[in-house]
Amino acid sequence: MTGAIGWAILIPLGGALLAAAAGERASRWIAALAAAATTCAAIGVAASVARHGPSRHPAGGWLAPLGIELRADGLAATMLLTIAAVAGLVAAHALADRSRAAACARSCPLWLFTWAALDALVVSGDIFNLYVTLELATLAAVGLVADGEGPDAPRAALRYLLFALPGSLLYLLGVALIYGEHGALDPATLGAHVGASAPDTAAMALMTAGLCLKAALFPLHAWPVLAYTRASPVAGALLAGLVGKAAFLVLVRLWLEVYPATFTSAAGPVLGTLAAGAILWGSLHALWQPRLRAVIAYSSVAHTGYLFMWFALGTRDALAGALFVVMSHAAASASMFLATGAIARALGHDRVEGLTGLAHRLPIPFFALALAGTSAMAMPPSSGFVGKWLLVRAAFETGHRLWAAVMLIGGLLAAAYVFRLLRRAFLPRPAGEPIAITRSSGGHAALALALVAIALGLAPGLALDLLRGGSAP
Amino acid sequence: MTLDALLPLAVVLTSLLPGIAIFWLAERDTRLRTTLNLSAAIAKLALVVVIGRGVLAGEIFETRLPFVPGADLVLRADSLSLLFVSLSAVLWLVTTVYAVGYLEGSPHRSRFFGFFSISVASTMGVALAGNLLTFFVFYETLTLSTYPLVVHRGTPEAVRAGDLYLRYTLSGGVLLLTGTAILYAAAGSIEFTAGGVLGELAGRRGLLIAAFALLIAGLGVKAALIPLHTWLPVAMVAPAPVSALLHAVAVVKAGAFGITRVIYDVYGIRLADRLGVTSVLAVVAAATILYGSLKALAQDDLKRRLAYSTVSQVSFIVLGVTVVGKLLTIGGIAHLVHQGLMKITLFFCAGNLAEELGIHGVRELRGAGRRMPLTMIAFTLASLGMIGIPPLAGFVTKWYLGAGAVEVGSSWVIAVLIASSLLNAAYLLPIVRDAWFGEPSAPWPARKGRFEVGLWLLLPTIVTAAASVGVGLFAATKLSPLAMAALIAEREIHP
Structure with missing residues (x-):
């Protein structure tokens, strides 16, 4: 394996193994070092892409179509950075929490493993590797859910696994069909040969359906919602922020490089309809959830809809918009989960009515929630706005007025479900409650993530240039 | 990028950066906070003077930052933005002084002044925006940064007013975004250009009319056009400096200013006229003028009466810029400044009365003139100006609007002007009469200090009152708002 791109996978993987083997104290040090080094590797890949353009790295010296190929292009570089920013800050949050050192030591191999799997996924070159890395990410996620608080965490984890499995099977079936037909797995070969024949169409339909199921696209969104609400804040941040986006990224690769226009033009409207359903259904349900975590979970359901809207619109700008939503929502939802964790710890619960008067009692988690909320409701100057602007404009450009209306x-x-949370915070605090709960409520990582979501919106050119630096979009 | 090209950005940053810094100050750091606030406001004024000299000499300052594919973030100082920037920069300084006095000793001041500065930064962005997308970005940040000010008191009533405020402004924002996205999708980037930029789309009548309706509906929420005005009187629960900000410095003005930009620099008055959309808007504006005045007449609460007065007065700007005619344009644009000065004076007076004497209702003002003479002189001058008594600011506006209406033969505008002046007199003069000639029902509380009200409150009131008299008296001089409006009309709208 060559250079930083290999290290971005090997370091967190090795870190996970070492941390699992080491003792409590040592594992936290190992995790911290691995997180820092992986972040550096991601930055290295991004710098190389920005400077020299996209590149391919055959693993072990075997070239396509036989070998495993890793690719560093604009899409991969941008996503590696997003993963590093979110996973890195979530890691900082987990490691800084000294009161739960034991729980942290138990969970850090899990999140390092998740990180490795996601890094591998975004640089994977062929459709089977994409399957393997997606499975690894799912398994790590199941572990993260099972590690959650409360008695029904294992049940939620099992449910997560049971729903993710059929998705994997469908996808694998599609891969097998394609391999049987064409004898290749690498996108370049497949892109030239996959056509409109019945087996090809069936294979593409199976793979697409499987990925939709794994991405929890409406109407199959119930299982991650359950998992997000049961998971620990750290797990919730990683699941909603990163793992939930993995299947979408795989489908983007297929859409751009493998699927022929005959298929995409037929499947696009179907996915657009499901995406519209996700946006409306998720947002409406977020409106009346009694618990903060459930609000964020349904908000994630809605945001999956914005991502999948790209398949119906199809333009380059729209893809940039959808990938911007990936980045923005990764940072914003992770921030909201961590802020919720800080709030729940201070109050003992995460019920929405508990937010009353919180603006002064827990200023930092509250501020994080407000800033991340700005991005979630796609208001300028946040990154969420940039994504939505590109998507909405593309919808008008391509004549999809209905989809534009749904997104608007x-x-x-x-805005309604975010301000339902924020407005309470300005009310007077409940009688008898202390003014400030604690100065160090542990919301700093949440605030940093929220600032990432805002900063991306202030200078979107940097991310957009990097995206364009590669071949993908 | 040259230094000149950074000036517009600097105008925004001089309130944005202090705003962010203020959040981190401890509550008790009053002196540091006030120093930071005032020096930022003065620095901004200095910048505005520098830019103003250049713009009057014919220069244009532009900051262009890459934003998204197909649209940059553009801040540009032309003569129209200069007028709005100057108004907001001057009023920011006096309102900051006033707010420091008004909020003395009350909780959460760091949060208040932080959001206050960010609101002003957003207003500067609205004023300097060089294209429609940039305008939208700052228009929405203005919504977000004013919400915490509206709910500042944290009472259930304030939070309910905040709900209504958000419901209206966020829905308006979505309409504005829709219209903006439609135009960008059809025409590429929409840079504000004198005479409009949509000439190529002239054939797509339906699209142009739909986009216009969406843009104006979105802007009309903040400009408080009926039936989108209901949030404004309810938002009166906010502290007095916030009312001043909403009514004179930022929010309502942002709406009226946006309408001006859309008509003159996006569509162009001729295209808008050909589409027939301006005549509809002119009727809405006229209806708003009359309806606002009638509602004001029925209000017993002083601040609510003033709020409905704003509803009515802001539509003079809209009326002036929608009916084709140079004098009407001048009148409308000059009123952007005139109304701001007069209305902020009235709100400062209302704040003084509430602070010192606990007066909220218009019937409680009997005899207040003897207890607070300077405040009531300011109130009287601003009221007479609003009514349009010569030579005060409101008279100048109405004169130009009336003369413009005669020029283009729209006699119905004159009827609206006369009716509104009579109504203005009917809802403002009784207050003035009672204050000077009425007898208080109980003796006034004794003075707390040397002056009739704290100096931090009194000085801004006197300054704005004097300014609202000055812009009328010296309307014929070269640097008056009227001369600026004439320059804008000459240069950019009716060349």
């Missing part, structure tokens, strides 16, 4: 209404609903 979705933004209004998002």
Whole structure:
């Protein structure tokens, strides 16, 4: 394996193994070092892409179509950075929490493993490797859910696994069909040969369906919602922020490089319809959830809809928009989960009515929630706005007025569910409650993530240039 | 990028950065906070003077930052933005002084002044925006940064007013975004250009009319056009400096200013006229003028009466810029400044009365003139100006609007002007009469200090009152708002 791109996978993987083997204290040090080094590797890949353009790295010296090929292009570089920013800050949050050192030591191999799997996924070159890495990410996620608080965490983890499995099977079936037909797995070969024949169409339909199931696209969104609400804040941040986006990224690769236009033009409207359903259904449900975590979970359901809207629109700008939503929502939802964790720890629960008067009692988690919320409702100057602007403009450009309307209404609903949380914070605190709960409520990582979501929106050119630096979009 | 090209950005940053810094100050750091606030406001004024000299000499300052594919973030100082920037920069300084006095000793001041500065930064962005997308970005940040000010008191009533405020402004924002996205999708980037930029789309009548309706509906929420005005009187629960900000410095003005930009620099008055959309808007504006005045007449609460007065007065700007005619344009644009000065004076007076004497209702003002003469002189001058008594600011506006209406033969505008002046007199003069000639029902509380009200409150009131008299008296001089409006009309709208 060559250079930083290999290290971005090997370091967190090795770190996970070492941390699992080491004792409590040592594992936290190992995790911290691995997180820092992986972040550096991601930056290295991004710098190389920005400077020299996309590149391919055959693993072990075997070239396509036989070998495993890793690719560093604009899409991969941008996503590696996103993963590093979110996973890195979540890691900082987990490691800084000294009161739960034991739990942290138990969970850090899990999140390092998740990190390795996601890094591998975004640089994978062929459709089977994409399957393997997606499975690894799912398994790590199951572990993270099972590690959650409360008695029904194992049940939620089992449910997560049971729903993710059929998705994997469908996808694998599609891969097998394609391999049987064409004898190749690498996108370049497949892109030239996959056509409109019945087996090809069936294979593509199976793979697409499997990925939709794994991405929890409406109407199959119930299982991650359950998992997000049961998981620990750290797990929730990683699941909603990163793992939930993995299947979408795989489908983007297939859409751009493998699927022929005959298929995409037929499947696009179907996915657009499901995406519209996700936006409206998710946003409406977020409006009346009694618990903070459930609000964020349904908000994630809605945001999956914005991502999948790209398949119906199809333009380059729209893809940039969808990938911007990936980055923005990764940072914003992770921030909201961590802020919720800080709030729940201080209050003992995460019920929405508990937010009353919180603006002064827990200023830092509250501020994080407000800033991340700005991005979730796609208001300027946040990164969420940039993504939505590109998507909405593309929808008008391509004549999809209905989809534009759905996305705009979705933004209004998002404002409604975010301000439902924020408005309470300005009310007077409940009688008898202390003014400030604690100065160090541990919301700093949440605030940093929220600032990432805002900063991306202030200078979107940097991320957009990097995206364009590669071949993918 | 040259230094000149950074000036517009600097105008925004001089309130944005202090705003962010203020959040981190401890509550008790009053002196540091006030120093930071005032020096930022003065620095901004200095910048505005520098830019103003250049713009009057014909220069244009532009900051262009890459944003998204197909649209940059553009801040540009032309003569129209200069007028709005100057108004907001001056009023920011006096309102900051006033707010420091008004909020003395009350909780959460760091949060208040932080959001206050960010609101002003957003207003500067609205004023300097060089294209429609940039305008939208700052228009929405203005919504977000004013919400915490509206709910500042944290009472259930304030939070309910905040809910209504958000419901209206966020829905308006979505309409504005829709219209903006439609135009960008059809025409590429929409840079504000004198005479409009949509000439190529002239054939797509339906699209142009739909986009216009969406843009104006979105802007009309903040400009408080009926039936989108209901949030404004309810938002009166906010502290007095916030009312001043909403009514004179930022929010309502952002809406009226946006309408001006859309008509003159996006569509162009001729295209808008050909589409027939301006005549509809002119009727809405006229209806708003009359309806606002009638509602004001029925209000017993002083601040609510003033709020409905704003509803009515802001539509003079809209009326002036929608009916084709140079004098009407001048009147409308000059009123952007005139109304701001007069209305902020009235709100400062209302704040003084509430602070010192606990007066909220218009019937409680009997005899207040003897207890607070300077405040009531300011109130009287601003009221007479609003009514349009010569030579005060409101008279100048109405004169130009009336003369413009005669020029283009729209006699119905004159009827609206006369009716509104009579109504203005009917809802403002009784207050003035009672304050000077009425007898208080109980003796006034004794003075707390040397002056009739704290100096931090009194000085801004006197300054704005004097300014609102000055812009009328010296309307014929070269640097008056009227001369600026004439320059804008000459240069950019009716060349």
